[in-house]
Amino acid sequence: MICKIITSMTSKKISFIGTGKMATALISSIYNKQLAKTIIASDKNNKNLNNVKKNFGIKTIKDNKEAVRNSDVVFICVKPQDFDEVLHEIKNVVKNQLIVSIAAGIKTKHIESILGNKRIIRVMPNINCLVGEMAAGFSKGKFATKKDVDYVEKLLSASGLAYLVKEDLMDALSIISGCGPGFFAYFMKYLAEAGIKEGLPKQMAYKLAAKTALGTGKLLLEKNMSPDDLIAMVASKKGITSEGLKVLNKHKVNKIIQKTSDAAYKRSKELGK
Numbered sequence: 001m002i003c004k005i006i007t008s009m010t011s012k013k014i015s016f017i018g019t020g021k022m023a024t025a026l027i028s029s030i031y032n033k034q035l036a037k038t039i040i041a042s043d044k045n046n047k048n049l050n051n052v053k054k055n056f057g058i059k060t061i062k063d064n065k066e067a068v069r070n071s072d073v074v075f076i077c078v079k080p081q082d083f084d085e086v087l088h089e090i091k092n093v094v095k096n097q098l099i100v101s102i103a104a105g106i107k108t109k110h111i112e113s114i115l116g117n118k119r120i121i122r123v124m125p126n127i128n129c130l131v132g133e134m135a136a137g138f139s140k141g142k143f144a145t146k147k148d149v150d151y152v153e154k155l156l157s158a159s160g161l162a163y164l165v166k167e168d169l170m171d172a173l174s175i176i177s178g179c180g181p182g183f184f185a186y187f188m189k190y191l192a193e194a195g196i197k198e199g200l201p202k203q204m205a206y207k208l209a210a211k212t213a214l215g216t217g218k219l220l221l222e223k224n225m226s227p228d229d230l231i232a233m234v235a236s237k238k239g240i241t242s243e244g245l246k247v248l249n250k251h252k253v254n255k256i257i258q259k260t261s262d263a264a265y266k267r268s269k270e271l272g273k
Protein backbone atom coordinates (compact mmCIF):
# COMPACT_ATOMS: atom_id res chain seq x y z
CA MET A 1 0.00 0.00 0.00
CA ILE A 2 2.75 2.48 1.05
CA CYS A 3 4.71 1.51 -2.09
CA LYS A 4 1.62 2.23 -4.21
CA ILE A 5 1.17 5.69 -2.65
CA ILE A 6 4.84 6.57 -3.11
CA THR A 7 4.80 5.36 -6.74
CA SER A 8 1.64 7.33 -7.52
CA MET A 9 3.31 10.44 -6.05
CA THR A 10 6.65 10.12 -7.77
CA SER A 11 5.07 9.39 -11.15
CA LYS A 12 3.49 12.87 -11.35
CA LYS A 13 4.73 15.72 -13.50
CA ILE A 14 4.48 18.91 -11.46
CA SER A 15 4.72 22.45 -12.75
CA PHE A 16 5.02 25.74 -10.92
CA ILE A 17 3.63 28.98 -12.30
CA GLY A 18 5.50 31.70 -10.41
CA THR A 19 8.83 30.68 -8.96
CA GLY A 20 9.38 33.25 -6.25
CA LYS A 21 10.13 32.74 -2.58
CA MET A 22 7.37 30.30 -1.64
CA ALA A 23 7.47 28.27 -4.86
CA THR A 24 11.24 27.90 -4.52
CA ALA A 25 10.79 26.51 -1.00
CA LEU A 26 8.22 23.98 -2.26
CA ILE A 27 10.36 23.06 -5.28
CA SER A 28 13.34 22.52 -3.00
CA SER A 29 11.38 20.12 -0.83
CA ILE A 30 9.82 18.18 -3.73
CA TYR A 31 13.15 18.07 -5.57
CA ASN A 32 15.25 16.99 -2.56
CA LYS A 33 12.79 14.28 -1.57
CA GLN A 34 12.32 13.18 -5.20
CA LEU A 35 8.54 13.45 -4.99
CA ALA A 36 7.88 14.11 -8.67
CA LYS A 37 8.73 12.55 -12.00
CA THR A 38 9.55 15.97 -13.43
CA ILE A 39 9.35 19.55 -12.19
CA ILE A 40 8.84 22.45 -14.60
CA ALA A 41 9.10 26.07 -13.48
CA SER A 42 7.43 28.88 -15.41
CA ASP A 43 7.85 32.55 -14.56
CA LYS A 44 8.17 35.91 -16.24
CA ASN A 45 10.99 36.85 -13.87
CA ASN A 46 14.36 35.71 -15.31
CA LYS A 47 16.19 36.07 -12.02
CA ASN A 48 13.83 33.70 -10.18
CA LEU A 49 13.85 31.21 -13.08
CA ASN A 50 17.65 31.19 -13.23
CA ASN A 51 17.79 30.69 -9.48
CA VAL A 52 15.70 27.46 -9.55
CA LYS A 53 17.53 26.25 -12.65
CA LYS A 54 20.91 26.79 -10.97
CA ASN A 55 19.87 25.20 -7.66
CA PHE A 56 17.84 22.23 -8.88
CA GLY A 57 18.67 21.81 -12.57
CA ILE A 58 14.95 21.62 -13.39
CA LYS A 59 13.37 22.67 -16.70
CA THR A 60 12.46 26.36 -16.78
CA ILE A 61 10.22 28.11 -19.29
CA LYS A 62 8.49 31.45 -19.79
CA ASP A 63 5.27 29.97 -21.11
CA ASN A 64 2.60 29.19 -18.49
CA LYS A 65 0.40 27.33 -20.99
CA GLU A 66 3.24 25.05 -22.00
CA ALA A 67 3.91 24.31 -18.33
CA VAL A 68 0.26 23.31 -17.82
CA ARG A 69 0.16 21.13 -20.96
CA ASN A 70 3.13 19.13 -19.68
CA SER A 71 1.83 18.54 -16.14
CA ASP A 72 -0.40 16.37 -14.02
CA VAL A 73 -0.31 18.87 -11.16
CA VAL A 74 -0.01 22.65 -11.50
CA PHE A 75 0.99 24.81 -8.53
CA ILE A 76 -0.04 28.44 -9.02
CA CYS A 77 2.36 30.49 -6.91
CA VAL A 78 1.95 34.09 -8.10
CA LYS A 79 0.83 36.95 -5.86
CA PRO A 80 -2.96 37.27 -5.38
CA GLN A 81 -3.02 40.43 -7.53
CA ASP A 82 -1.47 38.50 -10.48
CA PHE A 83 -3.69 35.46 -10.01
CA ASP A 84 -6.61 36.17 -12.34
CA GLU A 85 -4.30 37.05 -15.22
CA VAL A 86 -2.73 33.59 -14.92
CA LEU A 87 -6.13 31.86 -14.63
CA HIS A 88 -7.42 33.53 -17.80
CA GLU A 89 -4.19 32.73 -19.61
CA ILE A 90 -4.28 28.99 -18.83
CA LYS A 91 -8.02 28.29 -18.73
CA ASN A 92 -8.19 26.77 -22.22
CA VAL A 93 -5.30 24.36 -21.64
CA VAL A 94 -6.40 23.01 -18.25
CA LYS A 95 -7.88 19.56 -18.91
CA ASN A 96 -7.38 16.88 -16.23
CA GLN A 97 -4.64 18.57 -14.26
CA LEU A 98 -5.01 19.03 -10.52
CA ILE A 99 -4.67 22.77 -9.79
CA VAL A 100 -3.05 23.72 -6.48
CA SER A 101 -3.25 27.37 -5.44
CA ILE A 102 -1.05 28.77 -2.69
CA ALA A 103 -2.33 32.34 -2.98
CA ALA A 104 -3.52 34.02 0.21
CA GLY A 105 -7.24 34.72 0.21
CA ILE A 106 -8.23 33.35 -3.22
CA LYS A 107 -11.14 30.93 -2.87
CA THR A 108 -11.48 27.64 -4.74
CA LYS A 109 -14.95 28.75 -5.93
CA HIS A 110 -13.39 31.75 -7.66
CA ILE A 111 -10.80 29.55 -9.37
CA GLU A 112 -13.51 27.08 -10.43
CA SER A 113 -15.59 29.93 -11.85
CA ILE A 114 -12.78 30.89 -14.23
CA LEU A 115 -11.28 27.47 -15.01
CA GLY A 116 -14.66 25.80 -15.34
CA ASN A 117 -15.31 23.35 -12.52
CA LYS A 118 -11.84 21.82 -12.41
CA ARG A 119 -10.16 19.95 -9.51
CA ILE A 120 -8.76 22.59 -7.19
CA ILE A 121 -6.89 22.38 -3.87
CA ARG A 122 -6.07 25.53 -1.93
CA VAL A 123 -2.93 25.39 0.22
CA MET A 124 -1.48 27.77 2.79
CA PRO A 125 2.15 26.69 3.08
CA ASN A 126 4.86 28.34 5.11
CA ILE A 127 8.39 29.31 4.27
CA ASN A 128 9.80 26.85 6.85
CA CYS A 129 9.25 24.29 4.10
CA LEU A 130 12.82 25.23 3.09
CA VAL A 131 14.12 23.26 6.09
CA GLY A 132 11.46 20.54 6.21
CA GLU A 133 9.61 22.18 9.12
CA MET A 134 6.49 23.47 7.39
CA ALA A 135 3.21 24.02 9.23
CA ALA A 136 0.63 24.07 6.43
CA GLY A 137 -3.11 23.83 5.93
CA PHE A 138 -5.19 23.05 2.88
CA SER A 139 -8.78 22.76 1.76
CA LYS A 140 -10.50 21.16 -1.21
CA GLY A 141 -12.60 22.65 -3.94
CA LYS A 142 -15.95 21.19 -4.95
CA PHE A 143 -14.54 18.97 -7.70
CA ALA A 144 -11.31 17.76 -6.06
CA THR A 145 -11.42 14.05 -5.23
CA LYS A 146 -10.42 12.08 -2.14
CA LYS A 147 -7.39 10.91 -4.15
CA ASP A 148 -6.40 14.56 -4.76
CA VAL A 149 -6.72 15.33 -1.05
CA ASP A 150 -4.59 12.30 -0.11
CA TYR A 151 -1.98 13.21 -2.70
CA VAL A 152 -1.62 16.83 -1.54
CA GLU A 153 -1.58 15.77 2.11
CA LYS A 154 1.28 13.32 1.44
CA LEU A 155 3.17 15.88 -0.61
CA LEU A 156 2.91 18.58 2.08
CA SER A 157 3.48 16.18 4.97
CA ALA A 158 6.84 15.26 3.47
CA SER A 159 7.94 18.75 4.58
CA GLY A 160 6.22 18.96 7.95
CA LEU A 161 2.69 19.29 9.22
CA ALA A 162 -0.39 19.63 6.97
CA TYR A 163 -3.97 19.96 8.20
CA LEU A 164 -7.02 19.56 5.98
CA VAL A 165 -9.51 22.26 7.05
CA LYS A 166 -12.85 23.64 5.85
CA GLU A 167 -12.19 26.48 3.46
CA ASP A 168 -13.78 29.13 5.67
CA LEU A 169 -10.95 28.50 8.18
CA MET A 170 -8.17 29.16 5.69
CA ASP A 171 -7.89 32.89 6.51
CA ALA A 172 -7.49 32.09 10.21
CA LEU A 173 -4.96 29.38 9.47
CA SER A 174 -3.02 31.76 7.20
CA ILE A 175 -2.27 34.10 10.11
CA ILE A 176 -0.44 31.36 11.97
CA SER A 177 1.08 29.41 9.09
CA GLY A 178 1.58 32.01 6.38
CA CYS A 179 2.43 35.06 8.50
CA GLY A 180 3.72 33.26 11.60
CA PRO A 181 7.36 32.92 10.48
CA GLY A 182 7.47 36.69 9.87
CA PHE A 183 5.87 37.50 13.23
CA PHE A 184 8.17 35.17 15.19
CA ALA A 185 11.22 36.52 13.33
CA TYR A 186 10.18 40.06 14.34
CA PHE A 187 10.15 39.09 18.01
CA MET A 188 13.46 37.24 17.67
CA LYS A 189 15.08 40.25 16.00
CA TYR A 190 14.29 42.57 18.91
CA LEU A 191 15.15 39.96 21.54
CA ALA A 192 18.56 39.51 19.88
CA GLU A 193 19.03 43.28 19.58
CA ALA A 194 18.39 43.69 23.30
CA GLY A 195 21.24 41.24 23.93
CA ILE A 196 23.49 43.04 21.42
CA LYS A 197 22.79 46.35 23.17
CA GLU A 198 24.13 44.82 26.38
CA GLY A 199 27.32 43.61 24.67
CA LEU A 200 26.66 40.21 23.10
CA PRO A 201 28.29 39.68 19.70
CA LYS A 202 25.68 40.08 16.92
CA GLN A 203 26.03 36.59 15.41
CA MET A 204 25.85 34.98 18.82
CA ALA A 205 22.73 36.92 19.83
CA TYR A 206 20.88 36.01 16.60
CA LYS A 207 21.84 32.34 16.91
CA LEU A 208 20.81 32.23 20.56
CA ALA A 209 17.43 33.79 19.68
CA ALA A 210 16.86 31.37 16.78
CA LYS A 211 17.88 28.27 18.72
CA THR A 212 15.71 29.37 21.64
CA ALA A 213 12.70 29.76 19.33
CA LEU A 214 13.40 26.37 17.74
CA GLY A 215 13.73 24.67 21.11
CA THR A 216 10.61 26.35 22.47
CA GLY A 217 8.51 25.00 19.60
CA LYS A 218 10.08 21.56 19.95
CA LEU A 219 9.43 21.49 23.68
CA LEU A 220 5.75 22.41 23.27
CA LEU A 221 5.27 19.78 20.57
CA GLU A 222 7.29 16.91 21.99
CA LYS A 223 6.11 17.28 25.60
CA ASN A 224 2.57 18.16 24.51
CA MET A 225 2.65 21.32 26.63
CA SER A 226 0.57 24.47 26.33
CA PRO A 227 2.28 27.88 26.12
CA ASP A 228 0.94 28.61 29.62
CA ASP A 229 2.58 25.41 30.97
CA LEU A 230 5.88 26.54 29.53
CA ILE A 231 5.58 30.09 30.85
CA ALA A 232 4.94 28.66 34.33
CA MET A 233 8.07 26.48 34.05
CA VAL A 234 10.31 29.41 33.10
CA ALA A 235 8.84 32.30 35.07
CA SER A 236 9.81 31.51 38.64
CA LYS A 237 8.54 33.87 41.32
CA LYS A 238 10.69 37.03 41.59
CA GLY A 239 12.92 35.69 38.77
CA ILE A 240 14.13 37.56 35.69
CA THR A 241 11.55 36.13 33.25
CA SER A 242 8.75 37.22 35.60
CA GLU A 243 10.09 40.79 35.59
CA GLY A 244 10.07 40.82 31.78
CA LEU A 245 6.59 39.28 31.60
CA LYS A 246 5.28 42.02 33.90
CA VAL A 247 6.30 44.58 31.24
CA LEU A 248 4.66 42.56 28.44
CA ASN A 249 1.45 42.40 30.49
CA LYS A 250 1.58 46.04 31.60
CA HIS A 251 1.84 47.19 27.97
CA LYS A 252 -0.85 44.71 26.93
CA VAL A 253 1.32 43.06 24.30
CA ASN A 254 -1.34 40.34 24.03
CA LYS A 255 -3.72 43.02 22.69
CA ILE A 256 -1.05 44.18 20.24
CA ILE A 257 -0.65 40.60 18.99
CA GLN A 258 -4.43 40.37 18.61
CA LYS A 259 -4.45 43.62 16.60
CA THR A 260 -1.56 42.36 14.46
CA SER A 261 -3.46 39.16 13.69
CA ASP A 262 -6.70 41.07 13.05
CA ALA A 263 -4.91 43.23 10.46
CA ALA A 264 -3.49 40.15 8.70
CA TYR A 265 -6.89 38.42 8.82
CA LYS A 266 -8.61 41.49 7.38
CA ARG A 267 -6.06 41.67 4.55
CA SER A 268 -6.54 37.98 3.77
CA LYS A 269 -10.30 38.60 3.54
CA GLU A 270 -9.72 41.66 1.32
CA LEU A 271 -7.58 39.61 -1.07
CA GLY A 272 -10.31 36.98 -1.08
CA LYS A 273 -12.41 36.53 -4.18
Ligand SMILES: NC(=O)c1ccc[n+]([C@@H]2O[C@H](COP(=O)([O-])OP(=O)(O)OC[C@H]3O[C@@H](n4cnc5c(N)ncnc54)[C@H](OP(=O)(O)O)[C@@H]3O)[C@@H](O)[C@H]2O)c1
Pocket residue numbers: 017018019020021022023042043044045048064077078079080082085086102103104124125126127178
Ligand atom coordinates in the same frame (compact mmCIF):
# COMPACT_ATOMS: atom_id res chain seq x y z
N1 LIG B 1 6.22 34.10 0.91
C1 LIG B 1 5.56 33.40 1.82
O1 LIG B 1 6.05 33.16 2.94
C2 LIG B 1 4.19 32.83 1.50
C3 LIG B 1 3.56 32.01 2.45
C4 LIG B 1 2.32 31.46 2.14
C5 LIG B 1 1.70 31.75 0.92
N2 LIG B 1 2.33 32.57 0.04
C6 LIG B 1 1.63 32.87 -1.24
O2 LIG B 1 2.51 32.49 -2.28
C7 LIG B 1 2.30 33.31 -3.44
C8 LIG B 1 3.65 33.79 -3.93
O3 LIG B 1 4.27 34.55 -2.91
P1 LIG B 1 5.85 34.80 -2.93
O4 LIG B 1 6.18 35.47 -1.65
O5 LIG B 1 6.56 33.55 -3.34
O6 LIG B 1 5.90 35.88 -4.14
P2 LIG B 1 7.11 36.26 -5.11
O7 LIG B 1 8.41 35.92 -4.45
O8 LIG B 1 6.87 37.66 -5.55
O9 LIG B 1 6.91 35.27 -6.36
C9 LIG B 1 5.91 35.42 -7.34
C10 LIG B 1 6.54 35.15 -8.69
O10 LIG B 1 5.49 35.09 -9.66
C11 LIG B 1 5.94 35.80 -10.82
N3 LIG B 1 4.80 36.18 -11.66
C12 LIG B 1 3.96 37.25 -11.57
N4 LIG B 1 3.06 37.24 -12.56
C13 LIG B 1 3.31 36.13 -13.30
C14 LIG B 1 2.71 35.56 -14.46
N5 LIG B 1 1.67 36.14 -15.07
N6 LIG B 1 3.24 34.40 -14.96
C15 LIG B 1 4.29 33.81 -14.37
N7 LIG B 1 4.92 34.31 -13.27
C16 LIG B 1 4.42 35.44 -12.74
C17 LIG B 1 6.67 36.98 -10.22
O11 LIG B 1 7.46 37.66 -11.18
P3 LIG B 1 7.80 39.25 -10.91
O12 LIG B 1 8.71 39.26 -9.72
O13 LIG B 1 8.46 39.69 -12.17
O14 LIG B 1 6.48 39.93 -10.64
C18 LIG B 1 7.50 36.25 -9.15
O15 LIG B 1 8.66 35.67 -9.71
C19 LIG B 1 1.37 34.46 -3.00
O16 LIG B 1 0.10 34.26 -3.57
C20 LIG B 1 1.33 34.35 -1.48
O17 LIG B 1 0.07 34.68 -0.97
C21 LIG B 1 3.55 33.12 0.29
